Amino acid sequence: MSLIKRLKSLFGGDNKDVIKNKSVKEAPVNIDIDSKDKRSSTDKITEEKTGSSVTKNSTTPKPKESTKKESSKKEIKKQEVSEADPVKEGSESVEVIDEKPTPKGDSIKKDSEDEIELAVEEKNEVSEEKDEKGDNMTLLEENMVIKPESVNREFTQLFVDAGIDSVEHCFQCGTCSGGCPSGRRTPYKIRQIVRKCLMGLKDEVISDPSLWMCTTCYTCQERCPRSVKIVEIIKLARNEAVKAGFMAPAHRATGSFVIKTGHGVPINDATKILRKKVGLSELPPTTHSDAKALEDIRAICKATGFDKLIGYNMETNELME
Amino acid sequence: MEIAYFLGCIMNNRYPGIEKATRILFDKLDVKLNDMEGASCCPAPGVFGSFDKKTWVSIAARNLVIAEEMDSDLMTECNGCFGSLFEANEELQHDSALKDEVNEVLSEVDKEYNGSINVRHFAEVLYNSIGLDKLGELVEKQLNLDVAVHYGCHFLKPTADIGIDNAERPRILDDLVEATGARSVPYKDKMLCCGAGGGLRARDKDVALSITKEKLDNMVDADVDAIVEVCPFCHMQFDVGQVEVNQKYGTNYQIPVFHLAQLYGLAMGLNKGELTLDAHQINSDPVLAKLVAELDANATE
Incomplete structure (x- = not known):
């Protein structure tokens, strides 16, 4: 039955995609209904998505590879914790650790989810291998276990309240990581960060320096099959990081330039000469040549508390140590 | 207007x-x-x-x-x-x-x-409010150049909000470049970011440059004469960043960088001083000389 269904959706996939987008937007709005309802709505989504993911998986091996690699660490965590279904709401499965003794299959038996099932089986193989090899030398360390106390539900709610409720639509396909220019060369794993934001793992997210590897190029967001506003997620997570004091000195400096001059990149002497040479005003008609305008910018920064946020002393006009 | x-x-x-x-x-x-x-x-x-x-x-x-x-x-x-x-x-x-x-x-x-x-x-104003025909009339010198068009990220994306053109296979900039007589040359990963955005250049220049290098490698493979973009930040990353890439990776890339406005400036016959091309890190003289030589050749024919 599932094969027929897959073929059907393969050929008729386009129509479903259109429908999918609609149901996607509606389904996860009910955040606080009980988990059964949630599950069924998520199931519906995955089922509908199967059609288009079939072709992708069979033609491009790349995302799968990265999925495996990326998830091996996570996978170990999960087996130990609860074998949480990777498609389900993470925070929830984390909190019901003890009630879920049966690991594999439990939540993935729905016959229509063959594609997902395949992927999960593959992952399990990987981690079983590791278990065999490493009975006495497991790679799992105590601090890798996700415990209920590291889950901060308010953190997840921040995204919802900011209009980025699409964070809840993510089903961890990895399309984002597959297209990410920074993900190819740094430890930045956008798929994982989105997951952690949904799970409420605030401390992990905001203290991770790789959070700052995103160039905001939007490739992930453009390609996301679930229309998750990924760049917005990153920016809000960074806002929270900055609030908690995780801000690079170079970024504090950029911030200070705006308070000091109104420009993130202020003019220099060489450019003043160049401007005059080509017949432009030596200073551009911006805050650079308008003291009142610069005062406005400073007043705005004061009103929003930006000076305090970056540790800028308005009196000395310098960043504080 | x-x-x-x-x-x-x-x-x-x-x-x-x-x-x-x-x-x-x-x-x-x-x-x-x-x-x-x-x-x-x-x-x-x-x-x-x-x-x-x-x-x-x-x-x-x-x-x-x-x-x-x-x-x-x-x-x-x-x-x-x-x-x-x-x-x-x-x-x-x-x-x-x-x-x-x-x-x-x-x-x-x-x-x-x-x-x-x-x-x-x-670029959107030029395309939609002026139009390619009128822009074409301004061109005094047909620019016989092979150009790597770089769209950058925030011009078209997120498309759901902006809607100027398709973000995977856009045409708008290529058309605007070709209105000057230059040719937009296809190259690998054309839509890739320049590497500078999102605070990355300030935070971790090495990572930013590694993205820039990938872009430059692909442009060099396509044997282009120049890069044309519509973002001064990309412009700086390709100009200053190209020198930094050369220092870091031992390459000797010398692809001049023109903002679209400067490309139109060249097409309108402005000189490199007026366009402050002489203040760029990457020397555009060889490419400008090529343009002049071609014009002279055409004139004598």
């Missing part, structure tokens, strides 16, 4: 030839560029947006209000400024709670955001 001309930072404070070329171009096109007195940094979307949303949107709103007071749409020729101002305008127009919050901040400086103007990108 009149438009409020938003300068930003890098163009006017580092590459004034772009501004100069734009002013001459729009003069010829009979479009009046009105200066936005006292405008500031946009502020950069991936940088200030990453630090503190409220500060970002408040400073952006102040810039938008300056254009509102001039009662005209705003034009910028920087992808970052465009992304920032467009997004802020969009959010403020659709989120009344945010608008109230921002207006409370703006009341400190006696300003009020209304949401009465549109934010437009230089």
Whole structure:
């Protein structure tokens, strides 16, 4: 039955995609209904998505590879914790650790989810291998276990309240990581960060320096099959990081330039000469040549508390140590 | 036609030839560029947006209000400024709670955001309000150049909000470049970011340069004469960043970088001094000499 269904959706996939987008937007709005309802709505989504993911998986091996690699660490965590279904709401499965003794299959038996099932089986193989090899030398360390106390539900709610409720639509396909220019060369794993934001793992997210590897190029967001506003997620997570004091000195400096001059990149002497040479005003008609305008910018920064946020002393006009 | 001309930072404070070329171009096109007195940094979307949303949107709103007071749409020729101002305008127009919050901040400086103007990108204005035919008429020198067109990120994306062109296979810039006689050459991963955005250049230059190098490698493979973009930040990353890539990786890349406004400047017969090409890190003389040689050859034929 599932094969027929897959073929059907393969050929008729386009129509479903259109429908999918609609149901996607509606389904996860009910955040606080009980988990059964949630599950069924998520199931519906995955089922509908199967059609288009079939072709992708069979033609491009790349995302799968990265999925495996990326998830091996996570996978170990999960087996130990609860074998949480990777498609389900993470925070929830984390909190019901003890009630879920049966690991594999439990939540993935729905016959229509063959594609997902395949992927999960593959992952399990990987981690079983590791278990065999490493009975006495497991790679799992105590601090890798996700415990209920590291889950901060308010953190997840921040995204919802900011209009980025699409964070809840993510089903961890990895399309984002597959297209990410920074993900190819740094430890930045956008798929994982989105997951952690949904799970409420605030401390992990905001203290991770790789959070700052995103160039905001939007490739992930453009390609996301679930229309998750990924760049917005990153920016809000960074806002929270900055609030908690995780801000690079170079970024504090950029911030200070705006308070000091109104420009993130202020003019220099060489450019003043160049401007005059080509017949432009030596200073551009911006805050650079308008003291009142610069005062406005400073007043705005004061009103929003930006000076305090970056540790800028308005009196000395310098960043504080 | 009149438009409020938003300068930003890098163009006017580092590459004034772009501004100069734009002013001459729009003069010829009979479009009046009105200066936005006292405008500031946009502020950069991936940088200030990453630090503190409220500060970002408040400073952006102040810039938008300056254009509102001039009662005209705003034009910028920087992808970052465009992304920032467009997004802020969009959010403020659709989120009344945010608008109230921002207006409370703006009341400190006696300003009020209304949401009465549109934010437009230089290239989109040229394409939609001027048109390729009229632009073609301005071309005094057909530019016999093979060009790597670089779109950058915030000109077209997120497409769901901006909707100027398809983000995976756009045409708008290629068409604008080809209106000068230059050829837009296909190259690998053309839509890849320059590497500078999101605060990455400031935070971790090595990572930023590694992305820039990938881009340059692909352009070199396609054997182009020049890079053309529509964002002074990408411009700087390809110009200054190219020198940095050469130092870091031992390459010897020498691909001149032109903002689209400078390319039109060349097509209108402006010299390298007027376009401040002589102040670029990457020497454009060999390419300019090639253009002149071809013109001479054509003249004698």
